Amino acid sequence: MKLGFSEEFVGKVIAEITPFQHLSGTEHVAPLLYQLIRMLKPQTVVEFGSGYTTPYILQALKDNEDDFKLNQKLLKNRVIKHFAKLSQAERAGMTPDDWLLDPTTQEVYGQEPVVPIPSFYARSYRPRLFTFEVLPSDDAYVSKLSRLVADLKLDGYFTLSAGCRVADYVKLVPQERLPIDFAWNDFGNKKRFYDETYAHVRGDGGIMAFHNTTSSEKDHKEDLDRVFDALRPQLQSRQAELLTFLEPHKFTQRSLTVVRKLTEFKEEFFHDMTEEYDRSLLKLSRSRSDILA
Structure with missing residues (x-):
């Protein structure tokens, strides 16, 4: 970064x-x-x-995009690593939104200096x-x-x-x-x-x-x-x-x-990293084919 x-x-x-x-x-x-x-x-x-501020704004946008691509790649690699460890029966039982659960949660949250929200990286950043x-x-x-x-x-x-x-x-x-x-x-x-x-x-x-x-x-x-x-x-x-x-x-x-x-603003407090919280956030794509491509 x-x-x-x-x-x-x-x-x-x-x-x-x-x-x-x-x-x-x-x-x-x-x-x-x-x-x-x-x-x-x-x-x-x-x-x-x-004026003078224009190039700084542009550089910030480029740096944001570079960071986005890097984090997206890291998170996708974690998903692929986790998916590869599953048995065929486990893979068959997964729903499209359920492929990143507890075994990877500790890796995502426990070993990174900044906690990324995977759902942020599910959409494109242009x-x-x-x-x-x-x-x-x-x-x-x-x-x-x-x-x-x-x-x-x-x-x-x-x-x-x-x-x-x-x-x-x-x-x-x-x-x-x-x-x-x-x-x-x-x-x-x-x-x-x-x-x-x-x-x-x-x-x-x-x-x-x-x-x-x-x-x-x-x-x-x-x-x-x-x-x-x-x-x-x-x-x-x-x-x-x-x-x-x-x-x-x-x-x-x-x-x-x-x-x-703030006409449409809703307060959000991300302080309780429960299993339900993890399930709602650890989604990089709507289908496994997207994430494993």
Whole structure:
């Protein structure tokens, strides 16, 4: 499992998209986004406004996919090993969802530093970032960003739409990619972004994140106040959570606000590893033929 991005990666990104300009101080926000996406494992990520954070998001998605494939392979190998030990009579008596029981449970739970939930690996993981940029496709910056993503070998996770407006960008996200797992605003027009996006964010813990949510600019504050006013009823009814991280050493782009949508959220507590719990989770596939292929 990868524990972070490489120095070579950081050097390439800084060389092409410097984070140290007066109005683009994102040197800490980008690694934070990387870690959030690594933790949350989103499938569909959208961002409005590209920049220094874009390659970090893409690298996180690639690393997530690499980890997913590795864990899936390890778990499948355990299933195959367990299945090979069974007698023909035992195999014949197994139902499609009953092929991974107690003999392997200790191996899965007792010898791994992090306990994977096998059912998580039963579905496919195909992460992708949909980036929407107001600049036209022939702008030099847009071309430079595309070249950087390709040079980093991250273009397989990337769809860039240039010349977009905040008010109508969601229709460009493929229908099969909805709902949105993680939405990132790095441009402005935050209320319009909220109005366009929130209804399409996954209700059981989907994330909206806004850059630069503390500012001395009056029009910027008024825009944010409208976002917070729209969120207030959902915060009060516990259908959303909000947290702002502040970088106190900077004048601009000094904060990140994260909104977690909970309209369909159900609490789950995985603390009792009983046989019933194991039976419900230790399923990597709907049939033995899938797992043994």
